[in-house]
Amino acid sequence: MHIVDRRLNPGGKSLPNRQRFLRRVKDVAQRAVREAAREKDIKDLGKDGRITVPGDGVREPRFSRQPGTGHQDYILPGNKTYVEGDRIERPPGGGGGGGGAGEGGDGSENSEDAFHFVLTREEFLDLFLEDLELPDLAKRRLAIVETEGLRRAGYTVSGSPANLALSRTLRNSMSRRIALKRPKLEEVTALEEEVAKARETDDPALPDLLVKLEALRERSKRIPYVDPIDLRFRRFEPYPKPIAQAVMFCLMDVSGSMTEHMKDLAKRFYILLHIFLTRRYKHVEIVFIRHTDRATEVDEETFFGSRETGGTLVSSALVEMKRIVAERYSPDDWNIYAAQASDGDNVSSDGPTSTELLRAHILPACQHFAYLEVGDENGPRAGFVEHRTTLWRTYEALAKAGEPLAMRKVNHRRDIYPVFRELFGRKDAKAEV
Numbered sequence: 001m002h003i004v005d006r007r008l009n010p011g012g013k014s015l016p017n018r019q020r021f022l023r024r025v026k027d028v029a030q031r032a033v034r035e036a037a038r039e040k041d042i043k044d045l046g047k048d049g050r051i052t053v054p055g056d057g058v059r060e061p062r063f064s065r066q067p068g069t070g071h072q073d074y075i076l077p078g079n080k081t082y083v084e085g086d087r088i089e090r091p092p093g094g095g096g097g098g099g100g101a102g103e104g105g106d107g108s109e110n111s112e113d114a115f116h117f118v119l120t121r122e123e124f125l126d127l128f129l130e131d132l133e134l135p136d137l138a139k140r141r142l143a144i145v146e147t148e149g150l151r152r153a154g155y156t157v158s159g160s161p162a163n164l165a166l167s168r169t170l171r172n173s174m175s176r177r178i179a180l181k182r183p184k185l186e187e188v189t190a191l192e193e194e195v196a197k198a199r200e201t202d203d204p205a206l207p208d209l210l211v212k213l214e215a216l217r218e219r220s221k222r223i224p225y226v227d228p229i230d231l232r233f234r235r236f237e238p239y240p241k242p243i244a245q246a247v248m249f250c251l252m253d254v255s256g257s258m259t260e261h262m263k264d265l266a267k268r269f270y271i272l273l274h275i276f277l278t279r280r281y282k283h284v285e286i287v288f289i290r291h292t293d294r295a296t297e298v299d300e301e302t303f304f305g306s307r308e309t310g311g312t313l314v315s316s317a318l319v320e321m322k323r324i325v326a327e328r329y330s331p332d333d334w335n336i337y338a339a340q341a342s343d344g345d346n347v348s349s350d351g352p353t354s355t356e357l358l359r360a361h362i363l364p365a366c367q368h369f370a371y372l373e374v375g376d377e378n379g380p381r382a383g384f385v386e387h388r389t390t391l392w393r394t395y396e397a398l399a400k401a402g403e404p405l406a407m408r409k410v411n412h413r414r415d416i417y418p419v420f421r422e423l424f425g426r427k428d429a430k431a432e433v
Contacts, residue, residue: 150236159233172230182223183216191216246335246367247285248277249321252303253342255292255312258374265374266341267304268416273339274300276424287324291317297324314346314391318357331365338362339370339423344389351394358395363403370423371395375411 082088155165191213198206250273252266277284288303289295292310295317321338329336346354363369373392388396392407399405408419 149239151239153235153237155232156235157229157231157233159235163234163236165232165234168232169226169230172232173226176227176230177223177225180223183220188213188216188220245283245285245333246281246337247287247329248273249287249289249324249336249338250303251289251291251295251317251321251338251340251342253292253312253314253317253340253345254290254306254308255345256309257312257345258343259376261377262343262374265410265413265416266372268413269341269372269374269410269420270339271304272416272420273424276420285329287321289317289320289324291320295320312342312345312347313350314342315350315353315357318354318362322357322361325361325365336366337368337370338366339372341372341374342391343375344373344391346390346394348390351390354391355394355398358398358405359403363398363405366404369403369405371405371407372419372423373407373409375409377411 155168191209195206195209195213197203198209203209250270252270254263258266274286277286286300288298288300290298290303290306290308291313292308293313293316294310297320298306317340325331325336358369371391373389392409395405395407399407406423408422410416410419
């Protein structure tokens with residue numbers, strides 16, 4: 001269905017300009033949502049949000065005359081000082097206009113030049129997740145379908161005027177007129193010319209011609225050019241639209257080397273990922289795997305709430321993921337993604353094992369593998385070279401070899417959201433972040 005808006009443009013404001021203004025306002029609101037998300041606690045991310053938008057960001061530009069320049073005529077009622085022809089000196093500083101944009105407030109969040117409004121949970125998440133997506137989502141065997149598409153399904157004798165099939169209607173009309181032998185316009189016109197000539201020459205055949213002409217006109221009225229039975233409307237019917245199915249593996253290191261700060265960063269990242277997946281995709285399954293020197297698949301509550309400690313063996317999580325993929329998620333049928341969070345500590349002897357598992361089994365089956373390395377809150381000191389952990393060096397070698405692996409480091413809570421956008425931002429939107 002195509003909707004054509006034929007409303008007149010408002011005075012002085014064309015529709016394209018208005019649309020550009022709305023897009024600009026949306027961009028400003030989206031930036032405000034991102035800034036608000038950095039300050040919010042992660043558990044409050046899905047709740048209603050109050051955001052502030054600066055007035056300059058939504059002010060619509062317009063042309064106006066500068067009051068301090070040019071020649072202008074004034075009428076001053078009750079004037080006793082000036083006479084016609086006097087020149088009035090221009091105010092110092094090029095004034096003469098109204099107050100500037102900054103005169104209404106101090107430029108702070110509480111000035112009148114800022115707008116405060118509350119977004120609902122749905123509005124906040126729509127703006128928050130708008131330009132995020134799972135990278136390289138491919139349509140493999142589409143086993144899951146949903147009836148949510150429309151397609152053409154012939155014609156029907158009733159429907160909306162917007163769906164009128166004009167060519168089919170006129171074809172039916174012509175077929176009916178031919179079958180019922182409706183007089184053609186040329187026949188009626190030719191007979192009218194004969195009647196006119198007969199009247200000029202007083203032809204005795206004039207009465208017969210008049211009777212014939214009246215009969216043709218009556219027949220034309222009884223057989224209309226377009227009849228309601230000729231009308232045909234385009235018919236649409238719902239059809240099963242295939243949905244690509246995907247699975248996300250969440251691998252989190254909970255060993256003793258992970259401090260409470262590091263675990264908090266990892267949980268914040270995964271909560272953000274969970275909100276993103278459950279909000280944007282209907283058919284994405286999430287598999288939670290926690291590991292120390294042993295790895296186990298757990299439910300959501302255990303993943304985010306349980307406390308464990310122990311040594312670190314990253315290959316145990318990769319082995320567990322390999323097992324689950326082989327049993328439940330064939331790469332021929334599923335889009336497989338993985339996100340791993342760790343402090344980078346790993347047994348040095350486990351590096352070759354992890355590399356072999358990734359290169360031979362995990363990465364060939366994955367559409368995208370994201371590695372987030374969480375660090376100490378203080379981070380590296382100024383002047384010191386940043387330490388490259390054992391796991392970072394292992395993954396870095398794979399990334400340089402062209403494997404579908406993205407790596408990021410984060411030390412502070414405020415960096416979680418920007419890093420998340422780098423890992424899962426839409427390709428055409430990453431340049432704007």
